[in-house]
Amino acid sequence: MKISLLLNIAFSLLFSRKKQTLVAAVGVLFGIAAFITLLGFMNGLNDLLDGMVLNRTPHIRLYNDLKATERQPLEMAFPDTNTSHFIRSVKPGSGDLKIYNNEAIVSALKQDKRVIGVAPKVSTQVFYNVGSIDIAGVINGVEVAEEMRLYRFADYVSGGNPIDISLVPNSIILGKLAAEKMMAELGDVIQVTTASGERSTLKVVGFFQSGIQDFDKVQSFASIATTQKLLGKESSFITDLQVNLNDIALAPSLAIEYSRIFGLDALDIQTANSQFETGSRVRSIISYAVGITLLIVAGFGIYNILNMMIYEKMDTIAILKATGFSGADVRFIFISIAMLIGLAGSLSGLICGYLLSSLIDQIPFNTAALPTVKTYPVNYDLKYYVIGALFGFLTSYFAGYFPSRKASKVDAVVIIRGK
Amino acid sequence: MKIVLETRSIQKYFYSPQKFQVLDDINIKIQQGEFVSISGKSGCGKSTLLYVLSTMDLDYEGELFIDGTTMKAKTENQLAIVRNEKIGFVFQFHYLLNEFTVLKNVMLPALKLGKFTKKEIEHRAYEKLKALGIEDQALKKANLLSGGQKQRVAIARALINDPLIIMGDEPTGNLDKKNSQMVFEIFQKLAQDFGQTMLVVTHDPEFAAGCNRIIEMADGKIV
Numbered sequence: 270m271k272i273s274l275l276l277n278i279a280f281s282l283l284f285s286r287k288k289q290t291l292v293a294a295v296g297v298l299f300g301i302a303a304f305i306t307l308l309g310f311m312n313g314l315n316d317l318l319d320g321m322v323l324n325r326t327p328h329i330r331l332y333n334d335l336k337a338t339e340r341q342p343l344e345m346a347f348p349d350t351n352t353s354h355f356i357r358s359v360k361p362g363s364g365d366l367k368i369y370n371n372e373a374i375v376s377a378l379k380q381d382k383r384v385i386g387v388a389p390k391v392s393t394q395v396f397y398n399v400g401s402i403d404i405a406g407v408i409n410g411v412e413v414a415e416e417m418r419l420y421r422f423a424d425y426v427s428g429g430n431p432i433d434i435s436l437v438p439n440s441i442i443l444g445k446l447a448a449e450k451m452m453a454e455l456g457d458v459i460q461v462t463t464a465s466g467e468r469s470t471l472k473v474v475g476f477f478q479s480g481i482q483d484f485d486k487v488q489s490f491a492s493i494a495t496t497q498k499l500l501g502k503e504s505s506f507i508t509d510l511q512v513n514l515n516d517i518a519l520a521p522s523l524a525i526e527y528s529r530i531f532g533l534d535a536l537d538i539q540t541a542n543s544q545f546e547t548g549s550r551v552r553s554i555i556s557y558a559v560g561i562t563l564l565i566v567a568g569f570g571i572y573n574i575l576n577m578m579i580y581e582k583m584d585t586i587a588i589l590k591a592t593g594f595s596g597a598d599v600r601f602i603f604i605s606i607a608m609l610i611g612l613a614g615s616l617s618g619l620i621c622g623y624l625l626s627s628l629i630d631q632i633p634f635n636t637a638a639l640p641t642v643k644t645y646p647v648n649y650d651l652k653y654y655v656i657g658a659l660f661g662f663l664t665s666y667f668a669g670y671f672p673s674r675k676a677s678k679v680d681a682v683v684i685i686r687g688k
Numbered sequence: 689m690k691i692v693l694e695t696r697s698i699q700k701y702f703y704s705p706q707k708f709q710v711l712d713d714i715n716i717k718i719q720q721g722e723f724v725s726i727s728g729k730s731g732c733g734k735s736t737l738l739y740v741l742s743t744m745d746l747d748y749e750g751e752l753f754i755d756g757t758t759m760k761a762k763t764e765n766q767l768a769i770v771r772n773e774k775i776g777f778v779f780q781f782h783y784l785l786n787e788f789t790v791l792k793n794v795m796l797p798a799l800k801l802g803k804f805t806k807k808e809i810e811h812r813a814y815e816k817l818k819a820l821g822i823e824d825q826a827l828k829k830a831n832l833l834s835g836g837q838k839q840r841v842a843i844a845r846a847l848i849n850d851p852l853i854i855m856g857d858e859p860t861g862n863l864d865k866k867n868s869q870m871v872f873e874i875f876q877k878l879a880q881d882f883g884q885t886m887l888v889v890t891h892d893p894e895f896a897a898g899c900n901r902i903i904e905m906a907d908g909k910i911v
């Protein structure tokens with residue numbers, strides 16, 4: 270009863286100043302709408318740019334690096350800690366990239382609750398033969414279904430169905446730029462030479478385009494079986510295990526853990542791509558800063574109208590106090606006015622922000638680098654709407670705080686005597 | 689007879705431009721049903737005294753009892769409740785809220801008190817307006833009324849919570865002869881027909897003459 274009465278008075282005061290109220294609310298509207306649009310657009314771009322690399326990068330990559338054995342035979346022969354060993358020109362022994370016992374490792378990883386998926390891979394260097402010229406390249410033998418689930422493989426394949434590499438024997442999805450150099454069309458048969466000198470023919474069933482030139486010039490994809498056949502290896506020959514996690518932040522610590530447990534080399538995504546995170550963070554910070562600045566400006570709008578209203582409504586405040594409304598009541602009334610303006614502005618701002626975002630989402634954005642992207646990217650994450658609304662309320666609360674305190678302290682005697 | 693309002697040796701000073709005593713040893717007792725007027729020359733401290741008695745001005749020495757309890761120990765919030773429940777005000781200027789209708793203006797103090805439902809309060813407000821002959825204006829915005837009508841609305845508002853005492857500070861001061869006469873008659877009627885306790889500052893001798901008792905002030909003292 271009491272609160273509804275105070276709110277009722279707040280509403281009446283608001284309606285007696287329709288124009289100023291509207292202007293103040295529109296200020297908040299602009300602030301929130303800009304905040305939502307900016308963050309949605311910036312983060313859309315972030316997702317796009319990050320996605321170009323990060324979507325395609327496993328959270329942890331397990332592999333055998335080519336390097337010299339850490340414990341050299343000499344050390345095993347003379348394990349005495351007092352002896353110093355001087356070994357020069359150490360070379361890696363066997364060039365074996367194979368991950369032994371990989372099936373057991375895969376099933377162990379799949380048991381791990383922190384892991385969403387494991388995709389084995391065989392990658393090998395090849396030469397694409399174009400007439401008498403050889404172009405260096407890499408063929409990645411992948412489990413295409415897992416690759417599509419974990420790394421959005423399908424988004425980057427044009428021309429054909431990515432599944433085809435697992436269905437059509439001896440087929441390949443060629444890097445777009447490599448294909449252009451080779452003038453290979455869909456359905457053509459190309460020749461490749463492996464490092465060990467074997468020649469094979471492969472049928473082109475699609476093109477791979479990540480948007481990163483250096484990548485698209487070199488990388489091609491085939492099924493694991495096809496690649497193993499190219500290499501003349503047995504069906505257990507796997508060179509990489511790509512692991513994706515529920516929580517990407519765990520990657521560095523889990524990389525160390527897996528490396529120790531499985532005796533493999535492990536590279537986590539943060540170490541592999543630290544520069545991307547920095548870029549995204551800077552863009553986010555900029556958009557938050559601009560959005561919050563706009564909201565603070567809007568806050569001053571509310572502050573102004575409230576101050577003006579209090580100045581104009583001194584008589585009202587005095588008589589409310591004389592007839593039994595306390596300072597706290599008066600304060601509540603004016604805080605409510607600020608919050609009502611903030612609420613109206615925030616809600617309409619959220620709607621306008623959403624509409625603006627969807628407008629940007631309609632603007633064509635065609636880039637050769639990203640075949641699946643047709644319009645500007647926008648992120649509609651609810652998070653930004655919640656933060657925007659929260660900031661809107663907070664700004665209006667603070668904008669109302671000091672004026673309403675002033676209103677509650679108005680001395681009725683001074684006002685009444687002044688008449 | 690019950691004592692509605694009592695003061696014990698109230699002193700008050702103003703400090704600007706220089707220190708001077710505006711109220712000096714004020715001792716008054718007002719009994720239930722009394723119609724008392726305060727008169728005196730302009731500037732003798734009548735309004736100042738009324739603001740002290742109304743609990744709006746807290747900066748005084750001495751003691752003020754309303755309905756038998758001292759006001760000294762009360763918080764700002766409790767004093768607001770006392771004003772809401774026990775005191776009705778009529779000022780020289782009407783102080784109606786222009787954002788509201790006449791009816792809502794009268795209802796506000798009762799809505800704040802919350803003793804009755806909204807329906808009952810509306811009914812009571814109509815009764816008061818009817819008694820003052822302005823019920824036909826009830827749904828108009830307050831700023832559309834004439835001076836005399838506004839002052840009658842202010843009286844209705846002062847009456848809405850059936851206050852222990854009505855205080856008036858020159859309630860006819862802003863009105864023309866005819867309207868002053870009408871307001872004066874309303875006060876007379878309230879005193880005679882309803883036994884309403886009233887304390888009214890006036891320097892209209894005719895108004896003062898109609899009261900049970902006149903408190904004469906000069907230079908901050910009761911004479």
Ligand SMILES: Nc1ncnc2c1ncn2[C@@H]1O[C@H](COP(=O)(O)OP(=O)(O)O)[C@@H](O)[C@H]1O
Nearest residue numbers: 702704705710729730731732733734735736737
């Ligand atoms: N806030 C104030 N500061 C200083 N002096 C004041 C203040 N308010 C009133 N006065 C002075 O106190 C005296 C009494 O004023 P007031 O009570 O309004 O007189 P009255 O109502 O009897 O005409 C006057 O001399 C007036 O100038």
Ligand SMILES: [Mg+2]
Nearest residue numbers: 734735736857
């Ligand atoms: Mg006066």
